[in-house]
Amino acid sequence: xxxxxRFIPLVLVIILGVVLYRGLSLNPQEMPSALVGKPMPDFxxxxxxxxxxxxxxxxxxxxxVLINVWAxxxxxxxxxxxxxxxxxxxxxxxxxxxxxxxxxxxAKTWIKTLGNPYIFSIFDEEGSLGLDMGVYGAPETxxxxxxxxxxxxxAGVINxxxxxxxxxxxxxxxxxxRATEQGK
Amino acid sequence: xxxxxxxxxxxxxxxLMLSSTVSASPVETFSFKNDVTKVRFQTxxxxxxxxxxxxxxxxxxxxxxxxxxxxxxxxxxNQGKSDQEIVDYMVARYGEFVLYRPRVSSLTYVLWFGPALxxxxxxxxxxxxxxxxxxxxxxxxLSADEQKKLQQLLNSTETPLKKEQNNQ
Numbered sequence: 001x002x003x004x005x006r007f008i009p010l011v012l013v014i015i016l017g018v019v020l021y022r023g024l025s026l027n028p029q030e031m032p033s034a035l036v037g038k039p040m041p042d043f044x045x046x047x048x049x050x051x052x053x054x055x056x057x058x059x060x061x062x063x064x065v066l067i068n069v070w071a072x073x074x075x076x077x078x079x080x081x082x083x084x085x086x087x088x089x090x091x092x093x094x095x096x097x098x099x100x101x102x103x104x105x106x107a108k109t110w111i112k113t114l115g116n117p118y119i120f121s122i123f124d125e126e127g128s129l130g131l132d133m134g135v136y137g138a139p140e141t142x143x144x145x146x147x148x149x150x151x152x153x154x155a156g157v158i159n160x161x162x163x164x165x166x167x168x169x170x171x172x173x174x175x176x177x178r179a180t181e182q183g184k
Numbered sequence: 185x186x187x188x189x190x191x192x193x194x195x196x197x198x199x200l201m202l203s204s205t206v207s208a209s210p211v212e213t214f215s216f217k218n219d220v221t222k223v224r225f226q227t228x229x230x231x232x233x234x235x236x237x238x239x240x241x242x243x244x245x246x247x248x249x250x251x252x253x254x255x256x257x258x259x260x261x262n263q264g265k266s267d268q269e270i271v272d273y274m275v276a277r278y279g280e281f282v283l284y285r286p287r288v289s290s291l292t293y294v295l296w297f298g299p300a301l302x303x304x305x306x307x308x309x310x311x312x313x314x315x316x317x318x319x320x321x322x323x324x325x326l327s328a329d330e331q332k333k334l335q336q337l338l339n340s341t342e343t344p345l346k347k348e349q350n351n352q
């Protein structure tokens with residue numbers, strides 16, 4: 001009995017070690033969004049290319065949709081653009097942009113020179129939509145299902161690797177869900 | 185000598201005090217309609233964490249998102265929203281994570297009550313150990329047989345150590 005007690009500190013230290021060691025490999029930036037499982041927030045904003053065209057949440061509804069938050073002040077967005085264009089071409093996804101807290105003219109120039117991966121970009125000059133979506137940087141990408149519910153928030157750059165890991169399985173699952181619902 | 189040490193210590197202390205008061209914080213000018221609102225703004229920005237630079241509060245952070253959220257808090261205070269409403273607004277968008285003082289929920293029970301439980305556990309262990317010790321002391325009364333042996337040892341003129349020395 002007494003001998004067993006002597007090992008308690010050792011056991012505690014090992015447990016603590018395992019917990020702390022695991023903590024080392026966690027990414028603190030990877031947080032679940034508070035909005036996952038909630039509907040896409042309402043908005044009423046113009047599109048980037050046409051300042052007279054007003055779009056709302058309804059314009060995004062009906063399909064499985066990706067929403068990518070970008071801006072010209074975001075350096076990593078520039079790296080992301082070619083991969084986004086590529087992925088849209090290959091995978092046939094529905095991708096919208098949110099141009100966050102940006103200058104309209106500068107953003108238009110970007111689209112012209114780098115190419116446009118988006119069906120349209122929502123021009124969010126004040127960052128109000130970004131705030132409602134819980135965005136805290138760029139690039140960030142959201143996956144919205146066919147009911148208009150946010151299913152995923154991904155903070156970081158999309159490239160072929162992160163696409164395979166983070167998005168492909170989820171999109172396959174969502175398509176499966178939609179197929180079974182329509183089958184009923 | 186002692187004087188030197190006190191001097192060194194007091195200067196270190198002074199440096200520490202100064203450095204804690206001179207902390208870089210973002211420059212923004214908000215004008216408040218009264219002191220109560222000002223204090224509420226200061227408290228809220230200290231209680232809420234910046235989602236981007238995770239070890240800074242909103243008051244301290246230079247990240248663009250922190251500036252946006254400060255502005256948002258300022259606007260909502262002017263709209264006459266309560267502290268609770270503002271905190272709820274933030275939690276709805278950025279999650280429980282933004283609270284430096286997490287709410288009591290099934291997820292945070294360990295956080296809130298863990299330390300008290302550990303303290304209690306420690307106290308219980310100390311009590312158990314102390315008790316078992318005092319019990320052992322009571323058992324240590326010698327039996328008649330042991331008492332006899334002890335007497336023999338005490339009476340013998342040669343201790344084992346002396347014997348060894350003699351042999352050498």
